[in-house]
Amino acid sequence: MRMLIDGKETSSIAADDRGLQYGDGLFETIAVVHGSPRLWRHHMVRLHEGCGRLGIHIPAADMLYAEVQQLCSETERAIVKIIITRGSGGRGYRPLPDAVPRRIISSHPWPEYAADWTTHGVEIRVCDTRLGINPALAGIKHLNRLEQVLARSEWDDPAIAEGIMLDSDNYLVEGTMSNLFIVRDGWLSTPALERCGVAGVMRTHILELAEQLGMNCEITRLHLNDLQQSDEAFLCNSIIGVWPIRRFGHYEYPLGATTERLIQAVALAGG
Amino acid sequence: MRMLIDGKETSSIAADDRGLQYGDGLFETIAVVHGSPRLWRHHMVRLHEGCGRLGIHIPAADMLYAEVQQLCSETERAIVKIIITRGSGGRGYRPLPDAVPRRIISSHPWPEYAADWTTHGVEIRVCDTRLGINPALAGIKHLNRLEQVLARSEWDDPAIAEGIMLDSDNYLVEGTMSNLFIVRDGWLSTPALERCGVAGVMRTHILELAEQLGMNCEITRLHLNDLQQSDEAFLCNSIIGVWPIRRFGHYEYPLGATTERLIQAVALAGG
Numbered sequence: 443m444r445m446l447i448d449g450k451e452t453s454s455i456a457a458d459d460r461g462l463q464y465g466d467g468l469f470e471t472i473a474v475v476h477g478s479p480r481l482w483r484h485h486m487v488r489l490h491e492g493c494g495r496l497g498i499h500i501p502a503a504d505m506l507y508a509e510v511q512q513l514c515s516e517t518e519r520a521i522v523k524i525i526i527t528r529g530s531g532g533r534g535y536r537p538l539p540d541a542v543p544r545r546i547i548s549s550h551p552w553p554e555y556a557a558d559w560t561t562h563g564v565e566i567r568v569c570d571t572r573l574g575i576n577p578a579l580a581g582i583k584h585l586n587r588l589e590q591v592l593a594r595s596e597w598d599d600p601a602i603a604e605g606i607m608l609d610s611d612n613y614l615v616e617g618t619m620s621n622l623f624i625v626r627d628g629w630l631s632t633p634a635l636e637r638c639g640v641a642g643v644m645r646t647h648i649l650e651l652a653e654q655l656g657m658n659c660e661i662t663r664l665h666l667n668d669l670q671q672s673d674e675a676f677l678c679n680s681i682i683g684v685w686p687i688r689r690f691g692h693y694e695y696p697l698g699a700t701t702e703r704l705i706q707a708v709a710l711a712g713g
Numbered sequence: 714m715r716m717l718i719d720g721k722e723t724s725s726i727a728a729d730d731r732g733l734q735y736g737d738g739l740f741e742t743i744a745v746v747h748g749s750p751r752l753w754r755h756h757m758v759r760l761h762e763g764c765g766r767l768g769i770h771i772p773a774a775d776m777l778y779a780e781v782q783q784l785c786s787e788t789e790r791a792i793v794k795i796i797i798t799r800g801s802g803g804r805g806y807r808p809l810p811d812a813v814p815r816r817i818i819s820s821h822p823w824p825e826y827a828a829d830w831t832t833h834g835v836e837i838r839v840c841d842t843r844l845g846i847n848p849a850l851a852g853i854k855h856l857n858r859l860e861q862v863l864a865r866s867e868w869d870d871p872a873i874a875e876g877i878m879l880d881s882d883n884y885l886v887e888g889t890m891s892n893l894f895i896v897r898d899g900w901l902s903t904p905a906l907e908r909c910g911v912a913g914v915m916r917t918h919i920l921e922l923a924e925q926l927g928m929n930c931e932i933t934r935l936h937l938n939d940l941q942q943s944d945e946a947f948l949c950n951s952i953i954g955v956w957p958i959r960r961f962g963h964y965e966y967p968l969g970a971t972t973e974r975l976i977q978a979v980a981l982a983g984g
Contacts, residue, residue, distance in 0.1 A: 445728060454725040455733065457716060457817055462726065462796070464858035465736030496859070497866060525733070533824060535858060535865040535889055546728055553804060574845025574909070575881045578863055586857035587735035587806060588767070592849055594806040595768060610846045618806055638845070 445548040446509050459544055461527030464535065465585040467543075468492040469525045470643075473681050474549070477515040479522065480712065481680055482507065484643035489526065492582035497537065498528050501545050513549040521550045521681060525585070555603070555682065560705075563688030563697055564603035564677070568666065569593040569618065573609045573638040581641040594618045603685060604677055606669070609638050614664040620679040621645035624672035625700045630659045631668070644678040644708075651707040657700065674698030683708055716819040717780050730815055732798030735806065736856040738814075739763040740796045741914075744952050745820070748786040750793065751983065752951055753778065755914035760797065763853035769799050769814050777816065784820040792821040792952060796856070826874075826953060831976075834959030834968055835874035835948070839937065840864040840889065844880045844909040852912040865889045874956060875948055877940070880909050885935040891950040892916035895943035896971045901930045902939070915949040915979075922978040928971065945969030954979055 445453050460466035470489055473480045486503045493500040506524060514520045525546040532538040571593040579586070593605055604617040614633050616622055621642040623632045630652050635641050652659045669675055675687040675695055684705045686697045716724050731737035741760055744751045757774045764771035777795060785791045796817040803809040842864040850857070864876055875888040885904050887893055892913040894903045901923050906912050923930045940946055946958040946966055955976045957968045 443729070447728060453728055455728040457718060457724055457726040457819070458714070459733065460862075462730065462733040462798075462817075462856070463740075464862050465856055466859060466862050469734075496863070527733075535861040537862060537866050546733075548728070571849055572847060574847035574850075576843060576845035576860065578842055579845075579859055584859055585733070585736055586859045588737060588850055588855055588857045589847065590806040591731075591735050591737050591808060592767070595808050 443548055443550055444513050445546065446513060447546050448544060449509065455544070455546065456530050458530045459527050460529065460532065460537070460541075461525065461544070461585055466496070466537070467498070467525060467527030467585045468496065469523060469583055469585060471680060472510065472522045472524065474510065474514040474517070474520045474522050476518060477511060479507070479510050481643045481647055484646050485680070488583060488641065488643060489524070492584060493526065495578070495582055496528070496584065498526060498543050501526065501543060506545065506547070509545075509547045513547060517549070519552040521552060523548050523550065527585070553681065559603055559685050560683065563686035563695070565601055565689040566604045566606055566617070566677070566687055567597060567602050567690070569596050569605040569607050571596065571607065573607050573615050575609055575611065575637045577637055580638050581635050583640050590618045608666065612665065614666055614669060615639040617677050620677040620682065620685070622669070623648065623676050623678065624664065624669055625674035625698060626668070626672045628658055630657050630700060631662055631664060633664050634661050642679050644680050644683065647711070648678055648684075648704055648708065651704060651711060655703060655707060674701045676701050676704075714819055714821055715784050716817065717784060718817050719815060720780060726815070726817065727801050729801045730798050731800065731803065731808070732796065732815070732856055737767070737808070738769070738796060738798030738856045739767065740794060740854055740856060742951060743781070743793045743795065745781065745785040745788070745791045745793050747789060748782060750778070750781050752914045752918055755917050756951070759854060759912065759914060760795070763855060764797065766849070766853050767799070767855065768808065769797060772797065772814060772816050777818070780816075780818045784818060788820070790823040792823060794819050794821065798856070824952065830874055830956050831954065834957035834966070836872055836960040837875045837877055837888070837948070837958055838868060838873050838961070840867050840876040840878050842867065842878065844878050844886050846880055846882065846908045848908055851909045852906050854911050861889045879937065883936065885937055885940060886910040888948050891948040891953065891956070893940070894919065894947050894949065895935065895940055896945035896969060897939070897943045899929055901928050901971060902933055902935060904935050905932050913950050915951050915954065918982070919949055919955070919975055919979065922975060922982060926974060926978060945972045947972045947975075
């Protein structure tokens with residue numbers, strides 16, 4: 443792992459940083475291929491939205507881009523994580539209006555997921571840990587991730603690729619690290635995220651591609667039985683791309699035509 | 714500010730710490746008077762509960778006590794903050810079972826709140842930011858505090874001492890940094906915290922004192938109008954002790970007999 447903090451190569455951070463003290467910040471996890479960060483514009487749009495929501499001054503995108511390239515220009519494939527915190531200072535929870543944000547950019551090796559998860563699909567489970575409902579924090583990728591940590595610690599079985607999370611009102615939301623789509627009766631659907639969840643950049647990208655392909659597509663409230671009774675289903679994020687869902691408990695799903703078309707569209711778009 | 718990280722005097726921390734990456738940890742904010750941490754047992758009970766809930770190995774209380782004393786033995790009054798994180802490591806949200814927790818202990822000057830807030834009471838407001846409901850995280854003092862940060866950033870007026878927070882179902886929960894009690898018809902009541910909120914050590918202490926004093930006391934669900942229609946109301950935490958509530962919007966409250974008895978009991982108990 444290599445790391446740049448406020449542009450300097452180092453691996454330590456002031457312990458009074460509000461990112462540590464309160465989770466007061468945001469992050470993006472970006473696929474970088476041959477030095478080029480994929481879906482960069484989508485990542486920057488979401489980061490901008492998150493900084494606006496939390497009242498954190500967003501660092502210039504050009505500077506972030508240059509720092510990502512500085513870490514990854516020579517690697518074939520890498521993951522870059524950008525963390526933006528509100529920086530140090532302020533007594534207690536109250537943020538200072540002139541807080542200077544801190545940026546932590548790190549590069550990591552590409553994760554080794556099973557190759558056939560992309561081609562043949564994955565097995566998933568449902569998590570007991572629920573997502574609390576809070577529209578003020580919904581959609582953005584902030585640093586308060588204990589719900590995901592608890593959900594991901596529920597299973598050890600390496601055959602299970604992902605766990606699906608429901609909100610406290612029992613609606614289907616997302617995976618611990620991915621977004622969820624289902625296909626039923628010719629409609630592509632993904633859960634609405636105004637109340638909780640992270641609006642993934644690959645989710646946004648796929649919604650755009652689906653529209654370009656003329657698919658019937660909706661963002662809506664879904665229940666667990668909507669997933670169980672779907673014709674096809676898949677997970678996505680900026681690193682894994684698309685993972686078709688093959689099995690969920692007693693339910694088995696085919697690798698269907700809609701999922702295949704979207705996998706091809708993502709590959710063609712270079713996303 | 715002085716700081717000990719894993720026993721060493723330093724002010725920086727590994728940036729891959731999961732406390733920063735995910736808010737994966739807990740904290741305690743402790744009043745230390747003449748080198749003696751107040752309500753130590755209550756702080757350790759809550760920290761133990763929190764570590765158990767998150768699956769973090771809790772450091773030995775004796776070691777934490779010695780480190781608190783190392784920072785504060787010569788100060789008349791100080792605040793000590795103990796942060797316990799899951800430490801570094803693990804790819805993504807999934808915690809490693811053998812993660813080595815990190816402890817960050819820092820001392821801070823006593824905050825300068827207006828002296829008459831204790832004697833004459835405070836003015837409060839209600840926050841727009843709501844608390845999401847999540848029983849898995851309720852009660853413990855974890856590092857995911859964006860809801861409090863957003864709530865505390867809602868007002869600038871220095872005359873307003875605290876903001877009251879409701880949950881997403883409109884129940885009364887707590888202040889941004891304090892717990893809430895009301896007195897009505899001879900009953901002392903405080904909101905139940907099984908669904909969200911932080912179970913403050915001073916709240917626990919006051920509930921114990923109230924029982925010893927033979928007061929009628931209940932932990933229950935409360936609405937905003939229960940506060941508005943109360944005979945007395947007060948806020949508490951381990952640093953401020955008790956702040957009677959004097960004014961909330963159009964409502965004015967007397968400094969009543971129950972609140973005064975509890976203020977005296979806290980002072981006598983050395984809490």
